[in-house]
Amino acid sequence: MAATQEEIVAGLAEIVNEIAGIPVEDVQLDKSFTDDLDVDSLSMVEVVVAAEERFDVKIPDDDVKNLKTVGDATEYILKHQG
Amino acid sequence: MSPTNRTVVVTGIGATTPLGGDAASTWEGLVAGRSGVGPLEQEWAAEQAVRIAAQAAVEPGEVIPRPQARRLDRSAQFALIAAKEAWADAGFTGPAGEDGNVEPERLGAVIASGIGGVTTLLDQYDVLKEKGVRRVSPHTVPMLMPNGPAANVGLAVGARAGVHTPVSACASGAEAIGYAIEMIRTGRADVVVAGGTEAAVHPLPIAAFGNMMAMSKNNDDPQGASRPYDTARDGFVLGEGAGVLVLESAEHAAQRGARVYAEAVGQGISADGHDIVQPEPEGRGISQALRHLLDNTDLDPAEIVHVNAHATSTPAGDIAELKALRSVFGDDTDHIAVSATKSMTGHLLGGAGGVESVATVLALYHRIAPPTINVENLDPEAEANADVVRDEARKLPVEGRIAALNDSFGFGGHNVVLAFRTV
Numbered sequence: 001m002a003a004t005q006e007e008i009v010a011g012l013a014e015i016v017n018e019i020a021g022i023p024v025e026d027v028q029l030d031k032s033f034t035d036d037l038d039v040d041s042l043s044m045v046e047v048v049v050a051a052e053e054r055f056d057v058k059i060p061d062d063d064v065k066n067l068k069t070v071g072d073a074t075e076y077i078l079k080h081q082g
Numbered sequence: 083m084s085p086t087n088r089t090v091v092v093t094g095i096g097a098t099t100p101l102g103g104d105a106a107s108t109w110e111g112l113v114a115g116r117s118g119v120g121p122l123e124q125e126w127a128a129e130q131a132v133r134i135a136a137q138a139a140v141e142p143g144e145v146i147p148r149p150q151a152r153r154l155d156r157s158a159q160f161a162l163i164a165a166k167e168a169w170a171d172a173g174f175t176g177p178a179g180e181d182g183n184v185e186p187e188r189l190g191a192v193i194a195s196g197i198g199g200v201t202t203l204l205d206q207y208d209v210l211k212e213k214g215v216r217r218v219s220p221h222t223v224p225m226l227m228p229n230g231p232a233a234n235v236g237l238a239v240g241a242r243a244g245v246h247t248p249v250s251a252c253a254s255g256a257e258a259i260g261y262a263i264e265m266i267r268t269g270r271a272d273v274v275v276a277g278g279t280e281a282a283v284h285p286l287p288i289a290a291f292g293n294m295m296a297m298s299k300n301n302d303d304p305q306g307a308s309r310p311y312d313t314a315r316d317g318f319v320l321g322e323g324a325g326v327l328v329l330e331s332a333e334h335a336a337q338r339g340a341r342v343y344a345e346a347v348g349q350g351i352s353a354d355g356h357d358i359v360q361p362e363p364e365g366r367g368i369s370q371a372l373r374h375l376l377d378n379t380d381l382d383p384a385e386i387v388h389v390n391a392h393a394t395s396t397p398a399g400d401i402a403e404l405k406a407l408r409s410v411f412g413d414d415t416d417h418i419a420v421s422a423t424k425s426m427t428g429h430l431l432g433g434a435g436g437v438e439s440v441a442t443v444l445a446l447y448h449r450i451a452p453p454t455i456n457v458e459n460l461d462p463e464a465e466a467n468a469d470v471v472r473d474e475a476r477k478l479p480v481e482g483r484i485a486a487l488n489d490s491f492g493f494g495g496h497n498v499v500l501a502f503r504t505v
Binding site for chain 2: 038042045046049
């Protein structure tokens with residue numbers, strides 16, 4: 001069953017917490033991965049791979065650069081999840 | 083003094099070792115004659131011929147926050163912990179530039195390791211095989227590269243005068259400190275954070291060293307397994323951890339009123355040119371390094387009262403080193419208290435020169451030589467060539483200027499001797 005927007009944000013929050021140590025409540029739709037959440041380019045790859053696994057979605061490298069905020073990633077996953 | 087021959091001093095020390103999570107607890111363990119060796123209880127150890135090691139007393143993951151730790155190889159974690167301790171111990175309160183006492187362009191970092199991020203490399207290969215290409219960590223390359231610990235320490239303290247990683251197997255840590263001394267002596271930097279680190283407690287290195295017949299298989303008595311100079315020694319015990327010094331030009335240290343532990347007098351270097359792994363049995367290469375040290379510094383053999391020996395507990399290597407000391411220093415060898423601290427810490431490979439330099443500097447500072455433990459029957463060839471400190475720590479002369487050496491030798495025939503002296 002496809003995840004809801006709320007479930008995706010919660011899942012991304014857990015992933016970002018694990019990778020960058022940011023408290024889950026700070027991971028909100030308008031937050032930028034690099035500017036607000038301490039996720040640099042290498043760690044972004046980790047976030048993407050973890051999200052792919054969790055939400056059964058493929059995120060090609062070319063699309064990763066467009067995922068600037070948690071909202072961008074959530075929208076992408078909502079649209080592409082299997 | 084000319085800018086190309088400046089005096090170098092030690093102003094900070096840090097360590098995380100099998101004896102303790104900092105320099106103070108490590109030193110306390112050394113003086114008390116405590117062994118840091120224990121059984122390997124990991125599941126993979128059951129099928130190994132060698133099932134003992136000197137593992138870090140404090141897990142680095144308990145010190146470094148998890149988000150940072152997960153992108154650092156264990157060897158870089160150890161290096162960072164020891165470097166931060168040394169940096170604070172030297173009286174710096176923040177990275178270069180922010181602190182105000184040293185400019186980034188005048189600060190260097192030289193941290194060595196013998197093997198580099200070997201556990202990262204092997205663990206990620208397991209991930210590749212078991213979970214596929216996509217799951218290999220994007221942090222793998224900066225974690226496995228041997229210069230990773232130096233680079234991470236350089237970033238932490240803000241070093242821009244140069245960040246370096248000499249690699250010479252078990253001489254690497256000492257070579258790093260020697261390189262740092264030269265950076266300061268020749269005027270390229272005022273302060274350098276330098277030392278060695280190693281984290282190789284993993285089934286592959288242990289199987290490989292074990293199959294070389296280089297490691298002790300005394301699994302029944304872990305604490306008695308590392309026994310340099312004892313007739314029953316049967317190889318080294320693998321250790322892990324890091325030791326780091328803050329080295330500084332004497333002038334710079336005086337200007338900022340830093341506490342000085344000792345002078346870093348200089349180094350002697352040579353290569354055996356004998357065999358890829360076997361030590362030259364008469365210690366000719368080591369003798370050449372000792373002569374190089376005397377030729378290139380104002381060190382007087384009459385001042386030398388202590389040697390922290392390389393002595394890994396292998397049958398051939400331990401004696402070759404003592405023969406070399408006797409051949410170069412002659413009767414002066416009689417007043418040199420020789421300690422093999424690997425009897426307690428195990429052999430930290432590329433970390434050894436760092437940790438043993440910390441021990442050597444503290445031996446001078448406290449004027450006390452740590453013991454060599456587990457010597458039940460002293461090898462007659464050791465007895466004939468040197469005065470080995472056995473069983474208990476020994477006081478060094480309480481007055482006058484005294485000097486001490488730290489020897490480190492590596493597979494490949496690398497010989498590095500570092501000299502320190504009271505100020």
